[in-house]
Amino acid sequence: DRWVTPERRGVRESRRTVGLGAGVLYRRYRYVDRRGRATTVVTRRFASMAEPHAVAMQTTFVPENWSGVLHVHTAIDGRVTNTQVEQYAPFAHRHLRPDGEGHDPATGLWLRARTTQSDVGIGVATRTEVFTPGAPTDVRRRVTIARGRPQETYAIAVREGQPVRVHKTAAYHTARDRAISEPASAARQAVARAAPFTELLAAHVDAWRRLWERSHLELHTDGPAPVLALNLHTFHLVAATSPNVVDLDAGVGARGLHGEGYRGKIFWDELFVHRVLALHLPEASRALLLYRWRRLDAARQAAAAIGRRGAMFPWESGSDGREETPPEVFVPELRRWVPNHSAYQRHVGLAIGYSVWQYYQATGDVDFLRTYGAELMLEIARFFADLAFENPRTGRYEITGVMGPDEFHDSYPGSDEPGLSNNAYTNVMTVWLLRHALEVVDLLAHHYAARVTDRLGIGEHELARWARITTRMYVPFHDDRVISQFDGYDRLAPFDLEGYAARHGDISRLDVMLAARGDSPDRYQISKQADVLMLLYLLSAEELRELLGDLGYDWRAPALLRTVDYYVHRVSHGSTLSRVVHAWVQARTDRVASWECFTQALAVDIGHAPGTVTREGVHLGAMAGTLDLVERCYMGIETRDDALWLNPRLPEEVATLHTLITYRGQQLHVTATQSDMTLVAAPCDVPPLTVRPAGQAPASICGGQTLTFPLKRPAEETAR
Amino acid sequence: DRWVTPERRGVRESRRTVGLGAGVLYRRYRYVDRRGRATTVVTRRFASMAEPHAVAMQTTFVPENWSGVLHVHTAIDGRVTNTQVEQYAPFAHRHLRPDGEGHDPATGLWLRARTTQSDVGIGVATRTEVFTPGAPTDVRRRVTIARGRPQETYAIAVREGQPVRVHKTAAYHTARDRAISEPASAARQAVARAAPFTELLAAHVDAWRRLWERSHLELHTDGPAPVLALNLHTFHLVAATSPNVVDLDAGVGARGLHGEGYRGKIFWDELFVHRVLALHLPEASRALLLYRWRRLDAARQAAAAIGRRGAMFPWESGSDGREETPPEVFVPELRRWVPNHSAYQRHVGLAIGYSVWQYYQATGDVDFLRTYGAELMLEIARFFADLAFENPRTGRYEITGVMGPDEFHDSYPGSDEPGLSNNAYTNVMTVWLLRHALEVVDLLAHHYAARVTDRLGIGEHELARWARITTRMYVPFHDDRVISQFDGYDRLAPFDLEGYAARHGDISRLDVMLAARGDSPDRYQISKQADVLMLLYLLSAEELRELLGDLGYDWRAPALLRTVDYYVHRVSHGSTLSRVVHAWVQARTDRVASWECFTQALAVDIGHAPGTVTREGVHLGAMAGTLDLVERCYMGIETRDDALWLNPRLPEEVATLHTLITYRGQQLHVTATQSDMTLVAAPCDVPPLTVRPAGQAPASICGGQTLTFPLKRPAEETAR
Structure with missing residues (x-):
């Protein structure tokens, strides 16, 4: 040639x-x-x-x-x-x-x-x-x-x-x-x-400039800062979910738009993506949630096919929203097909319901909630409520036959039945979803939600059962109040993860390494990725404590610390999402470990980290997770109960963090330093917003105003 | 067989x-x-x-x-x-x-x-x-x-x-x-x-029940009432524009979904449709406006193709939004092809801009305005502002080379050039649109409209020119302050319409009748349909008077009455939309004539009215127009300047009118009788609404409240 x-x-x-x-x-x-x-x-x-x-x-x-x-x-x-x-x-x-x-x-x-x-x-x-x-x-x-x-x-x-x-x-x-x-x-x-090249380029650059204005996270340190990685993550997130999706039927692909890995399929990565988008590009967030709404019928059929009510969203899916998780996968390292029970990760629906609420809290978009969001939340709530059954012996509700996010455990050792009993993540998030589904019904009762509940045929009896579950769901604990990943996790064999890693090096494919010698992670107290700890990533410690309290479980700070400590030593980080969660949960207890996890998470698609598979596409969920970590964890920006909660805790390495968010139609420039936090509200005519800085009196902010809060010093802080 | x-x-x-x-x-x-x-x-x-x-x-x-x-x-x-x-x-x-x-x-x-x-x-x-x-x-x-x-x-x-x-x-x-x-x-x-027949039917009936609740107009008279026709019109309107369009790319076809006439093409009928939908099925209104928004690029290209800026929407269009008006049409009665200049009805863009504003006023949906509506209004405003040129002799702006809604006049008699000079409807609605486009820019300035104006490249200079046009547009008048349909309409030959009708019977195809003997309506002071009078249908008399006043034209009640009187005798009602407009403008001056026009308009697709072509499909615009007439004219419900204006004037034949509207998220049951008007607000948490009953102090209404106003008696009333 x-x-x-x-x-x-x-x-x-x-x-x-x-x-x-x-x-x-x-x-x-x-x-x-x-x-x-x-x-x-x-x-x-x-x-x-x-x-x-x-x-x-x-x-x-x-x-x-x-x-x-x-x-x-x-x-x-x-x-x-x-x-x-x-x-x-x-x-x-x-x-x-x-x-x-x-x-x-x-x-x-x-x-x-x-x-x-x-x-x-x-x-x-x-x-x-x-x-x-x-x-x-x-x-x-x-x-x-x-x-x-x-x-x-x-x-x-x-x-x-x-x-x-x-x-x-x-x-x-x-x-x-x-x-x-x-x-x-x-x-x-x-x-x-089409315009000439230079004009096309100018318009393209201009469009990107406007997107960067709305999505840029600024991070200043005294020394070298991982700014490039953060910007790369923002870049990929915006490229894959830009406002150009608004009139498309686009979902959040696990690999973004950047590779053929997973063949473009959709998993649960939107959970991480919407937390960022909701505050920066809410119109994109809305559009991507509509992707799920359009597939409600497929999810309803999937639920009906296993004899359940409501909507069961698929673990892996493509164009038409049906479950496309392959029942077996070929593992090249093992040279054989192995059964794949991932579809038992029913929790994907919880992620969707959670994202709908995140979007609503960030935007206050009642119209979206009424037309689409409520239907999503209520149909998913209905499914999980139907999964839960009352154990007559204990009077508590249980959910069996599911997997949590941790893919090392898809059944009990030696069992032919896929699924586990009472995965804490699933049970707690079910309660979280039911609480908020009930809140949605209340909220929309004064905004013509009758149309929604009437259409879905949700009556008082069903709502009463949901309410009952929110006070009587079972959550498994170990003897020392550590939340158990599922019933019996503490009775699995111990595993010396650090020793194994020291001997074998990269353990990101630990399951394959064990399988190669006829063993299985099913048998051990080890997890591929954060599972219980996901709860602390999604819910503030305060919110989780209250939710468990309403279930009758006393779960104060020491139990929290023990739970974190227990799991951080048992996770192999086989998922790119895991380090984000670990950086998060340690942000207030072990700032050094948190920063280390964060910088590792930033490297997921850069350079030559072991196991890097960037040619298959980027890890969009993990990328969004690092941005979310900066914004919602280190800057401590949380949108909950119709207020903007602020509880920053900058890593020692970081001097200043700055971002521009849009909260309920109001653009807010937010700057956090080690000593204070400042909000500058752009001129805007929306109603005043409620701001709740940690440990201080609630405040209110209007377009054009500036608010500054001094921060408590670490010594004064209790565990979050 | x-x-x-x-x-x-x-x-x-x-x-x-x-x-x-x-x-x-x-x-x-x-x-x-x-x-x-x-x-x-x-x-x-x-x-x-x-x-x-x-x-x-x-x-x-x-x-x-x-x-x-x-x-x-x-x-x-x-x-x-x-x-x-x-x-x-x-x-x-x-x-x-x-x-x-x-x-x-x-x-x-x-x-x-x-x-x-x-x-x-x-x-x-x-x-x-x-x-x-x-x-x-x-x-x-x-x-x-x-x-x-x-x-x-x-x-x-x-x-x-x-x-x-x-x-x-x-x-x-x-x-x-x-x-x-x-x-x-x-x-x-x-x-x-699919469910069994009876279940499918039950769900179908239930869906319709919910739609009827939101769109039903109740009309009670002492004698026989045209309830069937009104319900038929509501039925067709809802069938063609139901909330099922929300996720589709659907426009408002002139014949609804009910026939092959016009081959499914889109004209300007949405003008009539959105006025009704905005208060009853706003989500459908929004979706149908998005149909136009998606075709903005095609409209921009059409404008560019004639050397204009902004967006020029097509008179007839289909899938991709390009102009599809045939340059010639075959007239079976004449057995020949005749030139068709309908594409010069640029005013279709004004109808779209007007509908965007109607939707916004009814819903207060800032997000829609920011994301889609403003772009539509601004690009259309830009086009009409660019069409307008300053006449150096008079210092006034003029628009030439266009047609108004009246299709009898597409050029001056004997001229080869299509189009007319200063069609009053086009000039006035251009001013109306520019006023509201400027209002949109102001309104969104505090809601991040910079994104919109920045993206469209609309600067201070352009806005200043728009403002100038709103005070210096030329509007033609006859010597007696009758608004002239266009420059020189009063110098056309008089035509004895009543005499002609008496001699020939049905004159709905008057143009064809004239053409058959080598004559043309171009030569005469006759109109196929309401043109100037459309202004009084779209704008309240008050609003029109103020707009003309700002242009320096004094146009008080006697001039209004003369204008109405002049045109009602010169219209052949060759369009089904025309009688709706005539019923409207006479509602306060000649209640008998108004009721007669209204009942004729109701018969457009029922029974055997001459010229009925229902097998080609229904006349959706005219059907919506009759509903609009009841609601916005007889009940006098108007949404303008962030308030709900109420100025009912029931025909003598009517005892009670009732409807349920949704205004800015609040459902309101509105009942009007000959003597009073009652608003019942359903329980709802939206902010209080401003209500402005004619001739009375403004009031405010909240969810759960009821307001009743006594009505002035006809004798007390001046011309609207």
Whole structure:
């Protein structure tokens, strides 16, 4: 092949850079052929944030020491395959079926394709422009319409030292786009009217600038600060969930938009994402919750299929919201298929209900709650209430046959039955959800919620049962008041995690290491990721203590500290989400450990951390988690009970944290230092907001006002 | 053909009824064959309001005097053609291309098709169940999979006098549906899990019940009241714009969902529809406005194509929002093609801007305004401001080259140039829109509108020009202060409309009648429909007087009365919207004429009024207009300047009017009689609302409160 690509032998000084400010990818390389002719190639490319259907690339060729003819080949490749994930190699990797292609003289190439299974039409059209220092006659174009790969080749007369620029603009449409007729013709029209490269770029940069204003977290330290990683995380979060999703039917993919890992499927990562989005890009948060709302029917069917009422959301899902968790997975390290009970992670529904409430608390959007949010919360609440059954012996409600977030434990050792009894996370979050579902019913009673409860057929009897569960749910404890991950966790065999790690190094795939020698993590007091401790990530210690108190469980500070201490030594961090949670729970008890976990969590998709699989896509949940950690944990910003709670606790390494949040329609610049916290409210006409700084009297803030609170020193603080 | 259809010879006692309560169509007929065997057939069918993808039909066969085998044929017909509109006969009438069909043993038939041009996939699946008094073995099924028409035939053993019931349930999905994979498989799954007929029907009736609660207008008279027509109009309005549109990309078709007239295209009818929806089904209003928002880019391109800034919405449009007004139309009566300048009705954009503001005033939905509404209003304002140019001689702004709503006048007599100068409706509504666009900018300045104006690049200079236009727009008047429909309308030839009508009878197609003898309405002081008077329909007299006053035009009550009087004698009512407007403007000056126009407007799609073309679909704008007339004119409910204005003026024929509106989140039961008006606010936690009864002090109302106002007697009233 005569063509030079960046991967070709003879290519030197290759360098790739992405500008986080606007996601522009720069590439530069130099090619020297066998006759010593050197050419420098520089490209800039971006997927437009301002024109979501446009992508553009500028390539500059500089023939350094030669003159002659440069051939540039450009195409639309409908034969593209998905081959980024090694372990999917045995499976289908061609997902497009080309269905038409051609050339428009005025613009350029176009292709129509369909997705193989879902039959979604896709149209792509390109416009290629060549800018030479000489006459346009120096450029000749040849068009070849190959099936599924229309192509153009440009023969360009170049002169030594004189740069030639090629602009390729492409427009994409799918049959799911609105306000179009047919996707290929829409793409052809769009590319014909697309602005020139520099204008497209300017609009794109401007759109990103506006998004950064609303989502930037500033972190200042005296020494080196992990600012790049934080910005990278913000960048990926915004790229995957920007306000461009508002009119789409888009969910939160576990790998964002950045890789083929998990084949684009949706898990529970939105739990971490919505906590950040709700305060920064609430319109995106709302849109992503609608993705779940549209799949309520599928979730209702799933519940009905196991004889339950309400909505059971799937652990892994795609287009139509049905459960797509494979019943077996192939583990390359073991060279065999192993059963996969992940679908028993019913708690994904709790995450959705929690996110709806987070969005509502952050925005006060009653209309969303009435039209969509309440239905989600109530149908999920109904399912978990139906899962709970009263143990006649104890008079308490129990939930059996489920998995918690910890994927090391999907059944009891030696049992054929998948699922565990009384996973504390599931039971407590069920109570949390039922409490808030009842609150929603009360709240909407004065906003015509009758429509919702009437439509769903939720009556007094059902609500009374929910209320009963919120005071009589069973939560398992060890003898020392440590919350037990599930019934019997403390009777599993002990495991020397630190010793094992010292002997084997990386233990992120501990389950596989054990399985390879015929053992299983099921047997041990070890967890792949935070499970019980997730409760302290989602709920403030105060809120959790109160919830347990209402259940009749006395769970004061020492029990909390013992619970944290117990689990931090038993987690292998096999999930990227785990370190975020550990940094969180230790923020007030072990600031050094917290900062260490935080900096580890920041490295998840950067550099060469062991087990890094970034080529499969980023870990969007974990990325959002680090931002959330800074904002809701270190800055201590919490949205609860119609108030903005502030309880900052900056790591010692950090001098200042700053962010701009939107709380109930009011933009607030929030700055926290080691000694105080300042809120500056932008001019705005929304009603005054309630602010509750920890240990101080509640205050109120209006548009245009500034509030400053001194912070208590650590010595004065009790465990959170 | 052996099959019996309701149209077959020998069918007797055929009767068709639709229940407006829930849109269930009943059909009953009796067939007697040549051997005297009589069979009664009764069907009930509906398109579910509760399950928007389901339709169902129950057919009961009673063999009255025979026993034997009944054959029932059922199919999915993908070869269906659109042939309801006679004048479209020469054009394409097949819009589906079948693309797969089959049979699922457990349920039944399915078909996949694509629309011919837009290539939208459609999936249909059916489930047919036969209920016989005897054993299931009495039924035999034969399946025939014909290309594009899969079919089943059931041979059913029947016994004299014993009814047999057949339930046919169908599910529909299109590739534009969300939360599905592929439409045919989605339809097959949906029909498999669809509830039994009676449950589907119950849910459907229940969904309609809830919609009626929110949209019912009650009208009581001492004598016979046009209640049926009003209910029919509400029924059609709700059916075409129900909350099921919320997640769709649906616009307001001129013929609703009820016919093939205009081929489903969108005109300006939403102007009439949103006024009603905003107070009753605001979520539907919002969704239908988003349809326009999604087509802003197409409208921007259309403006750019004629060298203008901002957004120029199309007069007739379909899927992708481009202008689809045919440049010529075939007039069967004339047997020739005539030029069609309707696309110069730029005022469609004013209607959209007006509707956005109506929705905002009714709901107070700042979030909608910020995210979508402001962009619509500002881009439309920008277009009309750019159309306006300053006449250096007069120092006033003018708009030329447009048409008003009156389609009799699309150019000056003898001119080759389409369009007229200074159509009063366009100029005044441009001022109205610019005033409110400036108000939106002010309002959002304290709600982060910077994002909107910044993104659209609207600066101080542009806003200043808008403000200037609002004080210096030119409005044409006749010598006696009658607002002139456009420059020079009063210099056109007079026309004896009443005399002509007396001689020729129906003059609803006056333009055609004139054209047939080589003449044209262009030459005369006659109008097809309300044009100037539309201003008094959209704006209160008070508001219009103030707007004209700010332009430096003194336009007091006598000029208003002269203006009304001038035009009511010059309108041929060639549009169904016209009588609504005439009923409106005369409600306070000529109550008898008003009531007469109102009752005529109610008859537009009922019975055998001359020119009725109901088989082409209903006149949705006119239907909504009659409801609007009752509510906003006779009951005098107006939403303006952040207050609910009340100025009822019941026709003498009417004893009581009652409705339930939702104003700014508060449900209000409003009852008006000849002597007083009562508001009952449902319990609700929204902030107190401002109520402004005419001629009385402003009041405030909270959830749970009741307010009653005595009404002034007619004698005390001045012209509105």
